[in-house]
Amino acid sequence: MGIGVAGCRALITGGTGSFGCTMVRRLLDGDAAEVRVLSRDEAKQDAMRRQLSDERVRYHVGDVRDRASVDRAVRDVDFVFHAAALKQVPSCEFFPLEAVRTNVLGSANVIDAAEAAGVRSVVMLSTDKAVAPVNAMGMTKALMEKVAQAHARDNPNSPTTVSCVRYGNVMYSRGSVIPLFIEQIRAGQSPTVTDPTMTRFLMSLPESVALVEHAFTHARPGDVFIHKAAASTVGDLAAALCQLFGAPEKIEILGVRHGEKLHETLAGREELARAQDFGGYLRVPVDCRDLNYALYFHDGDPTGLAATDFTSANARRLAVPEIVELLRALPQVRAELAAHDPALAS
Numbered sequence: 001m002g003i004g005v006a007g008c009r010a011l012i013t014g015g016t017g018s019f020g021c022t023m024v025r026r027l028l029d030g031d032a033a034e035v036r037v038l039s040r041d042e043a044k045q046d047a048m049r050r051q052l053s054d055e056r057v058r059y060h061v062g063d064v065r066d067r068a069s070v071d072r073a074v075r076d077v078d079f080v081f082h083a084a085a086l087k088q089v090p091s092c093e094f095f096p097l098e099a100v101r102t103n104v105l106g107s108a109n110v111i112d113a114a115e116a117a118g119v120r121s122v123v124m125l126s127t128d129k130a131v132a133p134v135n136a137m138g139m140t141k142a143l144m145e146k147v148a149q150a151h152a153r154d155n156p157n158s159p160t161t162v163s164c165v166r167y168g169n170v171m172y173s174r175g176s177v178i179p180l181f182i183e184q185i186r187a188g189q190s191p192t193v194t195d196p197t198m199t200r201f202l203m204s205l206p207e208s209v210a211l212v213e214h215a216f217t218h219a220r221p222g223d224v225f226i227h228k229a230a231a232s233t234v235g236d237l238a239a240a241l242c243q244l245f246g247a248p249e250k251i252e253i254l255g256v257r258h259g260e261k262l263h264e265t266l267a268g269r270e271e272l273a274r275a276q277d278f279g280g281y282l283r284v285p286v287d288c289r290d291l292n293y294a295l296y297f298h299d300g301d302p303t304g305l306a307a308t309d310f311t312s313a314n315a316r317r318l319a320v321p322e323i324v325e326l327l328r329a330l331p332q333v334r335a336e337l338a339a340h341d342p343a344l345a346s
Contacts, residue, residue, distance in 0.1 A: 006031040011077045013064055013110060014084030016044035018173035019125065022205045023081055023212070028054055038062050038073040039084065064106030070113040077117060081212060082110045082124040085141070088175060089129070092137035093258040103140035108147050115151075115160040123215045124148055126166040126224070128201055128264040131271075131309070135259025145224060149286045152222025156288075163219035165211045167227045168201025168264055168312065172332045181238055182336050185247045193251045196235025199263050199312035202323075203229045204330065214281055222286025226266050226275075231312035232323050240323035244333070245340055263313040272310060 010027050012020045015037030027035045038060045039045060045059045062069025064084045074080060085103050086092055092099040107124060114122045126145050129138030148162045172178045181191040207227060215225045232240075235251065242249045256262075267275065267282060276283040308314060318326070327333045337344045 005079065007033050008078040009034040009036070009076060010079040010081065011036040011038060011074055012081045012083060013038045013070075013073075014082075015039055016041055016048055017083055018170065018205060019083045019208055020081075021048065022209055023083075024048075024052070024057060026209055026213075028052075028056060032056065034058060036060055036073055036077065038064070038070070064109055065101050067109045067113060070109050071116070074110075074113045074117045074119060077114075078120050079216065080110065080114050080119050080122040082107060082122060084110075085125070087127075087137065089135050089137045089259045090257055092140065093135055096136035096140075099136045099140040100143075103137070104143045104147065107144040111147065111151050111160075111162055114162070115155070115158055119160050121161045121216050121219065122148075122163070123212050123219070124162070124164045125212070126164045128166060128168045128266045128312075129261075130166060131265040131268050134261055137259070149222040149224075152220075152286050153288055153290075156221070158221065161219055161221050163215050163221070163223040163225065165208075165215050165225045165227075166266060167203055167208055167211060168229050168231070168266060169203070170208050171202055171204055171326070172330050173205065177234070177237070178241070178327070178333070181241045182245070182333070185241060185245045186336070186340050190248075190250045190252045191238040191241065192254050193234050193238050194254050194256050194260060195262065196233060196238070196251060196253065197262070198234045198256075198260070199231050199315075199317075200234060200237075201229040201231045201264060201266060201312050201315065202237075202318065202326065203227055204326070211281065214278070218278075218283070220285065222288070224271075224284040226282040226284065226310075228280055228282060228310075229266070229315065230318050230322075231315040232318040236318070236320050237323055240320050240327055243320065243324055244327055244337065244344065246344060263311050265309045265311045266315075267310040269307070269309050 016039045036058045040063050060073040086099045126141050130141040133139040145164050151162050211227045238251050239249045271284045
């Protein structure tokens with residue numbers, strides 16, 4: 001593992017989710033001395049305990065909204081992976097204050113508890129929905145990023161480096177559209193698509209973990225790291241799954257749900273103007289100027305802003321055959337294919 005976790009202790013908030021489970025295994029493979037999982041769901045923790053059967057994993061029932069439970073979990077920890085969040089767009093639209101309590105105030109609790117405990121580095125998981133947000137989920141994730149950046153700006157001598165990673169849809173993550181489409185196809189139903197022309201960034205769970213590892217290795221306080229992902233239309237994604245499972249390429253159009261965008265944005269023009277290119281990743285540094293703007297007038301950028309945002313509409317567009325190959329590489333999809341028809345999994 002790229003961040004040198006051998007012998008270290010790590011905490012994953014929201015550690016029973018898709019990212020958390022993958023990260024736990026990566027840390028164990030990297031010979032971490034201890035991996036702590038903080039989440040509210042004791043049933044998922046119990047299932048994870050039985051599945052992993054590793055004494056190095058310690059389970060903490062708690063909530064990032066409760067500072068005391070975070071303080072207990074973070075004690076003597078070297079690294080924190082902050083994945084706990086309310087992520088469902090429609091749920092956050094109907095209960096926006098709940099999204100604020102978890103995604104904003106809970107994130108602030110994690111940062112403050114980590115600094116008080118002397119944690120070396122905290123990486124917070126954000127989303128493309130945080131850029132020019134139109135829904136409560138994206139707005140609260142944008143505020144989470146601002147909280148992380150404010151910590152960097154206001155605490156330049158802090159021993160704790162706080163950074164963020166921002167990415168699009170993680171394929172086959174819990175609550176994502178791919179498991180839903182597969183369930184519908186296997187039941188003989190047509191996939192339900194909000195709008196077939198809607199575009200989304202796609203990345204695998206291993207790619208999301210690699211981005212977090214990159215942030216831990218390279219982050220300076222307040223950095224936001226972005227994975228330069230490819231994108232596809234939702235209609236092409238559904239068509240690729242129909243091809244994989246040997247089903248008719250027919251979809252049912254439902255219409256756009258509460259708070260959904262037609263296209264997502266991973267980086268705005270203003271961010272691209274000051275971003276550093278790492279090849280597969282972008283680093284957007286925090287703007288460390290204070291409120292005395294007159295001191296900075298001579299530092300204006302004569303090149304101006306980038307021509308456009310980095311969106312799922314102008315990113316590299318995956319064709320259906322490419323999506324099929326991406327999906328076939330996912331272990332969960334291969335398992336679904338084997339259960340549906342063993343001949344398809346070969």
